[in-house]
Amino acid sequence: MCDHLLQHTDWEIVVLDRLNYASSGFDRLRDSKLFDDARVSVLAADFTKPIVDGLAKEIGSLDYIIHMGAETHVDRSIANPEVFVMANVVGTMRVLDFARTQGGLKRMVYFSTDEVFGAAPDGVYYKEWDRYDSGNPYSATKAGGEELCLAYANTYGVPLIVTHCMNIVGQRQHKEKLCPLVMRKVLAGETLPIHADATRTKSGTRCWIHARNVADAILFLLAHGEQREKYNIVGEEMSNLEIAQFIASVMGKPLMYEMVSFHATRPGHDLRYALDGTKLEEMGWEAPQDLRASLKQTVLWTLENPRWLT
Numbered sequence: 001m002c003d004h005l006l007q008h009t010d011w012e013i014v015v016l017d018r019l020n021y022a023s024s025g026f027d028r029l030r031d032s033k034l035f036d037d038a039r040v041s042v043l044a045a046d047f048t049k050p051i052v053d054g055l056a057k058e059i060g061s062l063d064y065i066i067h068m069g070a071e072t073h074v075d076r077s078i079a080n081p082e083v084f085v086m087a088n089v090v091g092t093m094r095v096l097d098f099a100r101t102q103g104g105l106k107r108m109v110y111f112s113t114d115e116v117f118g119a120a121p122d123g124v125y126y127k128e129w130d131r132y133d134s135g136n137p138y139s140a141t142k143a144g145g146e147e148l149c150l151a152y153a154n155t156y157g158v159p160l161i162v163t164h165c166m167n168i169v170g171q172r173q174h175k176e177k178l179c180p181l182v183m184r185k186v187l188a189g190e191t192l193p194i195h196a197d198a199t200r201t202k203s204g205t206r207c208w209i210h211a212r213n214v215a216d217a218i219l220f221l222l223a224h225g226e227q228r229e230k231y232n233i234v235g236e237e238m239s240n241l242e243i244a245q246f247i248a249s250v251m252g253k254p255l256m257y258e259m260v261s262f263h264a265t266r267p268g269h270d271l272r273y274a275l276d277g278t279k280l281e282e283m284g285w286e287a288p289q290d291l292r293a294s295l296k297q298t299v300l301w302t303l304e305n306p307r308w309l310t
Contacts, residue, residue: 001066002034004215014059015042016069028172048091051098059098064222065108067095070142073176074115077138088141089148096152107159107222110149114166114207114232115139119270127276128164128230135270153228161221162230164275169294170211171301172308178240179295180309182247183302186255187309194241196259197271203259205272208243209235210294213287220285234277236291246292250299 002013017023026035026042034040045055047069071077071087092110099108117126118133134140146162153160169179185192195204217233225231238246241257248255302308 001068001211001215001218002029002040003032004212004219006034006037006039008219010039011063012039013041014062015040016045016047016059017042018046018048018069019044022072022174022176024174031172047094047098048086050094056098056101061104062102063104063106065095065099065102065105066111066218067092067109068111069095070111070145072113072138074136074138077136077141081137081141084137084141085144088138089144092145092148096148096158099158100152100156105159107161107225107227108149109218109221110145110160110162111218112146112162112164113139113142114164114273114275115270116143116146116164117273117275120272120274122272125274125276126232128162128232128279150228159227161225161227163218163221163233164230165214165233166207166209166235166273166275168209168211168214169298171298171305173211173298175309178243179247179298180302182244182255183251183299184309186248186251186253189256192244192255192257193260194244194257195271196261198261200259200261202271203239203241204270205237205239205274206243207235207237207273207275208291208295209233209287210289210291210298212289212294216288217280217285220280220283224283224285231280232275232277233280234275235287237274238291243295246295247299250296251303 005011005013019025029035029042043058071084077084099105116132116134116139117130118135120126132143134143149160149162152158173180182192196202214233221231244257245255
């Protein structure tokens with residue numbers, strides 16, 4: 001997101017990062033050369049706590065807030081929901097309270113997830129304002145953050161936009177996510193579990209999108225999105241097995257996998273998620289990168305930079 005803003009705007013950027021396990025310290029920002037750009041300031045701060053006067057002074061006055069900070073791993077939310085409630089609900093409240101102090105704020109984006117809608121039956125693609133049916137603590141906390149955002153928009157006039165996104169891929173992704181996980185299994189010659197239906201014949205399905213496309217969509221919405229609206233940022237639907245097979249083919253190695261019953265091994269996970277991207281398309285946004293081409297680029301880059309797999 002930062003890299004995209006630097007390329008396509010003249011804005012100054014302030015990053016808040018708690019530096020927990022998922023951030024890899026400052027490695028991701030450092031490796032992206034963002035520390036070399038005078039327009040970027042990075043502050044180590046935990047936004048689950050109030051933004052105190054000294055921190056607010058360092059941040060300065062803002063035109064836009066893009067609230068992407070969250071705990072995101074479903075397995076971790078099932079093991080310890082409290083951490084997710086603190087980050088995704090209480091933390092969102094802290095950011096909203098800070099947004100209220102910004103008299104010149106033009107837009108705040110709350111980055112939410114497809115998972116708030118729960119499982120999508122075959123042929124169903126959820127629209128932005130469809131009912132929610134959270135299937136795990138992670139999705140419930142993201143839904144809770146959304147409702148807080150709408151409440152602050154209604155009560156305090158925070159110029160709020162909500163986005164729903166799906167499974168994201170890209171360079172420097174944390175090793176717990178699917179793409180680096182598949183790559184590690186393939187390189188080690190190990191068997192990859194593929195979550196499937198109860199018959200163990202049908203793989204789980206998601207919509208996949210590259211981080212660059214997500215960043216482009218958010219920049220588009222900062223210019224064209226309406227206040228107190230929701231927008232789905234949708235990629236291309238592929239099964240988890242298809243994604244894994246594509247990654248292995250780019251690596252030029254065989255994929256060994258085992259279909260496993262998703263509810264038996266990972267309660268709280270849904271077999272299929274799906275969003276309707278019509279609204280953003282009708283506004284004129286087009287994804288700048290093709291999924292397979294960008295995923296291939298990601299795999300090849302990661303093979304050349306293997307430290308991001310460990």
